[in-house]
Amino acid sequence: xxxxxxxxxxxxxxxxxxxxxxxxxxxxxxxxxxxxxxxxxxxxxxxxxxxxxxxxxxxxxxxxxxxxxxxxxxxxxxxxxxxxxxxxxxxxxxxxxxxxxxxxxxxxxxxxxxxxxxxxxxxxxxxxxxxxxxxxxxxxxxxxxxxxxxxxxxxxxxxxxxx
Amino acid sequence: xxxxxxxxxxxxxxxxxxxxxxxxxxxxxxxxxxxxxxxxxxxxxxxxxxxxxxxxxxxxxxxxxxxxxxxxxxxxxxxxxxxxxxxxxxxxxxxxxxxxxxxxxxxxxxxxxxxxxxxxxxxxxxxxxxxxxxxxxxxxxxxxxxxxxxxxxxxxxxxxxxxxxxxxxxxxxxxxxxxxxxxxxxxxxxxxxxxxxxxxxxxxxxxxxxxxxxxxxxxxxxxxxxxxxxxxxxxxxxxxxxxxxxxxxxxxxxxxxxxxxxxxxxxx
Numbered sequence: 387x388x389x390x391x392x393x394x395x396x397x398x399x400x401x402x403x404x405x406x407x408x409x410x411x412x413x414x415x416x417x418x419x420x421x422x423x424x425x426x427x428x429x430x431x432x433x434x435x436x437x438x439x440x441x442x443x444x445x446x447x448x449x450x451x452x453x454x455x456x457x458x459x460x461x462x463x464x465x466x467x468x469x470x471x472x473x474x475x476x477x478x479x480x481x482x483x484x485x486x487x488x489x490x491x492x493x494x495x496x497x498x499x500x501x502x503x504x505x506x507x508x509x510x511x512x513x514x515x516x517x518x519x520x521x522x523x524x525x526x527x528x529x530x531x532x533x534x535x536x537x538x539x540x541x542x543x544x545x546x547x548x549x
Numbered sequence: 550x551x552x553x554x555x556x557x558x559x560x561x562x563x564x565x566x567x568x569x570x571x572x573x574x575x576x577x578x579x580x581x582x583x584x585x586x587x588x589x590x591x592x593x594x595x596x597x598x599x600x601x602x603x604x605x606x607x608x609x610x611x612x613x614x615x616x617x618x619x620x621x622x623x624x625x626x627x628x629x630x631x632x633x634x635x636x637x638x639x640x641x642x643x644x645x646x647x648x649x650x651x652x653x654x655x656x657x658x659x660x661x662x663x664x665x666x667x668x669x670x671x672x673x674x675x676x677x678x679x680x681x682x683x684x685x686x687x688x689x690x691x692x693x694x695x696x697x698x699x700x701x702x703x704x705x706x707x708x709x710x711x712x713x714x715x716x717x718x719x720x721x722x723x724x725x726x727x728x729x730x731x732x733x734x735x736x737x738x739x740x741x742x743x744x745x746x747x748x749x750x751x752x753x754x755x756x757x758x759x760x761x762x763x764x765x766x767x768x769x770x771x772x773x774x775x776x777x778x779x780x781x782x783x784x785x786x787x788x789x790x791x792x793x794x795x796x797x798x799x800x801x802x803x804x805x806x807x808x809x810x811x812x813x814x815x816x817x
Contacts, residue, residue, distance in 0.1 A: 447693055448614025478689035524700055525604035549696045
């Protein structure tokens with residue numbers, strides 16, 4: 387196999403911290419306000435020689451965003467001049483909403499999606515903050531969301547369900 | 550399960566052993582989720598209300614995602630270079646190993662949900678047992694799938710109860726669905742030589758070992774749904790072993806596999 391190399395005059399490999407920072411700019415394709423790092427699906431970033439290995443964990447096994455995310459991660463790292471990127475898909479341990487970052491949870495709520503809550507339902511309406519809520523369905527517009535409604539402002543909203 | 554004092558040794562032994570049985574078992578898991586996933590996807594755009602349409606599509610999507618993992622592993626174990634797509638789209642009916650229940654047509658919404666509940670209840674027990682498999686990749690797929698199936702089961706059990714204990718009409722339809730579909734349940738618990746080999750290696754549970762827990766939960770759910778379980782334990786079989794599928798499977802495959810049959814190797 388031909389040795390991978392960094393392009394241009396980059397003779398120093400970017401640190402894994404730098405790679406993580408770059409990945410934090412790659413949006414989730416279905417909920418673009420949060421990054422793939424916020425989503426908690428980037429499990430590992432490491433150099434293997436001159437190749438960069440990025441390990442991703444899918445959220446739901448049939449989620450169509452998974453392959454789009456892989457393409458986005460690959461493209462973002464190539465844009466930064468990394469020529470050889472190896473993407474690994476790891477399913478164990480399975481992805482859990484516990485891996486969402488605090489920053490990601492806050493952004494979800496601002497965006498109008500209630501973040502996951504160990505109690506099994508949203509803590510409050512993301513619009514009016516009322517706690518008088520009802521569940522419409524455990525399934526929503528994407529595999530990771532459920533549909534809820536606020537009984538005060540009467541607006542339906544998405545809830546990022548625990549898994 | 551295998552000797553826990555030497556997990557690595559037992560895992561290696563388990564992984565080396567009986568790859569033909571392992572392949573057969575993985576087809577059974579993957580074909581169940583594939584065929585049911587396709588059946589449920591037939592509802593897309595036709596659900597009785599928007600929320601149920603979305604829930605059906607999500608359930609189908611999860612099942613197809615799980616199929617990719619089961620059939621992907623099956624292809625790796627077989628070692629002939631067949632991918633999950635190859636196994637799904639290029640086999641004919643007699644090579645499928647799904648249980649007869651999942652082949653059954655959707656019928657009305659109540660019948661679809663009864664089929665789903667009967668499957669989910671078995672599926673959840675099966676996946677929980679498989680999480681302790683001595684085969685690492687099987688345990689990993691089961692752990693992933695269990696999280697999704699927990700949501701499927703919560704919804705299907707809830708709907709069985711609401712529709713069974715609903716109006717006179719919904720009750721009548723749910724009782725008819727149970728009477729029609731219950732004779733397909735027994736096949737999930739029928740074991741053969743493949744099951745025996747895998748159970749001895751700690752790879753998968755003996756199918757019969759799940760029946761007690763299944764019956765207990767089923768009885769509670771049906772009581773709550775005010776539905777009566779048929780007395781007879783008569784069971785149709787032949788899907789899991791591939792010896793006699795129902796006529797419905799072939800019709801399903803002509804639709805599901807049409808594109809790959811008409812345009813072999815097409816990608817997009």
